[in-house]
Amino acid sequence: AQTVTQSQPEMSVQEAETVTLSCTYDTSESDYYLFWYKQPPSRQMILVIRQEAYKQQNATENRFSVNFQKAAKSFSLKISDSQLGDAAMYFCAYRSFGSGGYNKLIFGAGTRLAVHP
């Protein structure tokens, strides 16, 4: 069974600085998807960024980028120029690629990010 581990329960960063959130996963599959979700105090789950395992290029979305290391099964999220609105819980998630359209997401425990002015 696949597992996702986020080893940093809490992180903090100064406004305008850069922070990296760690995520490792375990799987025997070769094709899969990885995601970072943001959960602000409103509790809404917001998709930040996604990565297909068959793509070697790291995904980027504005100030958010990932460092995807397939062999090491590592998927870290880098937030550049941190803003107060980035303060939230961040979840790393894994999804199998196939299995007849099986869309189950497997989540890590989350990392709570605080942004200080």
Next chain:
Amino acid sequence: EAQVTQNPRYLITVTGKKLTVTCSQNMNHEYMSWYRQDPGLGLRQIYYSMNVEVTDKGDVPEGYKVSRKEKRNFPLILESPSPNQTSLYFCASSLVGVDTQYFGPGTRLTVL
């Protein structure tokens, strides 16, 4: 507006009193799923449905029931709630085979 709705958003109940949390989506998605979120555990899947009348257990199905009589609706039923079901619940939907899931706003359930 494409969205997943859940009701109620907040619920406080007592042990043993049957309750239903509704979930509805307006995107014609085949796949719907329920997750619960607990501190230190992230989100875990309770049940999922691949289409109307097709449901299956996720990782933590004990104490829950679901039904899928219409494509847009996927209610979560707790027939005899217990305090260990106090949690934050999310409904999600997507097209089958598509990676992006849409989440509802969450339901905070407290069982006394």
